[in-house]
Amino acid sequence: MKNTIKIERAIMNMTQEDLAKKIAVSRQTINAMEAGKYVPSTVLALKIAKVFGKPVEEIFKLEKED
Amino acid sequence: MFPQLLLPHKYKTIGWIILIPATIFGITLLASNFHNIQIKASTFALVSDEFLGESHSFSFIKTNIAPTLAGVLFIIGALLVSFSKEEREDEFIANLRLSSLLWAVLVNYLLLLIAFLFIYGTPFLTVMIYNMFTVLIIFIIRFHFVLYGNSKFLPDEKHN
Numbered sequence: 001m002k003n004t005i006k007i008e009r010a011i012m013n014m015t016q017e018d019l020a021k022k023i024a025v026s027r028q029t030i031n032a033m034e035a036g037k038y039v040p041s042t043v044l045a046l047k048i049a050k051v052f053g054k055p056v057e058e059i060f061k062l063e064k065e066d
Numbered sequence: 067m068f069p070q071l072l073l074p075h076k077y078k079t080i081g082w083i084i085l086i087p088a089t090i091f092g093i094t095l096l097a098s099n100f101h102n103i104q105i106k107a108s109t110f111a112l113v114s115d116e117f118l119g120e121s122h123s124f125s126f127i128k129t130n131i132a133p134t135l136a137g138v139l140f141i142i143g144a145l146l147v148s149f150s151k152e153e154r155e156d157e158f159i160a161n162l163r164l165s166s167l168l169w170a171v172l173v174n175y176l177l178l179l180i181a182f183l184f185i186y187g188t189p190f191l192t193v194m195i196y197n198m199f200t201v202l203i204i205f206i207i208r209f210h211f212v213l214y215g216n217s218k219f220l221p222d223e224k225h226n
Contacts, residue, residue, distance in 0.1 A: 026156055033158075038158050
């Protein structure tokens, strides 16, 4: 699964730490998600979508191998 | 949402304070073959025997407690470090904790397997001594390496 967290974050001019604080996770979690090393739970994905004010599908997309 | 068999974050610091001296103490003992440092004390033994001597059970014995002290402190320290929450314990960290445990058990037994195959006689006793602690050691190294090692290579984004 790929995601556009990094891009969305840049649009909103947020650092990893800012986003991490908003959704109550560690900075490492944001980093791991952006690097594609961690797939967040549905709860976390929904929280991220809420912060960016977009539907989940616009931020998280399935890849061919999924 | 994830298992909460974890202590509060502050216990991690206490864990490191116990673990670091215990490690140094333990290595010193191993390096000196348990001869240099002798701490004689009376202690309760469920079972005990002396080399080529009589055996005791359920009694107080006078013995060198230096290895006991090193082992007990190391295990307590390592458990506190391993099973205390991170500052912001979240699902990714919980996931990493579990995967690190899996990894540690696997690596530990692979190393033990190699030791079984290629080390014989008295040196194997040394392997067994180390092996009592390697699961925790490997876990701590792998968990912290992935958690903090990776984020070091990140550009600092504060000045965007």
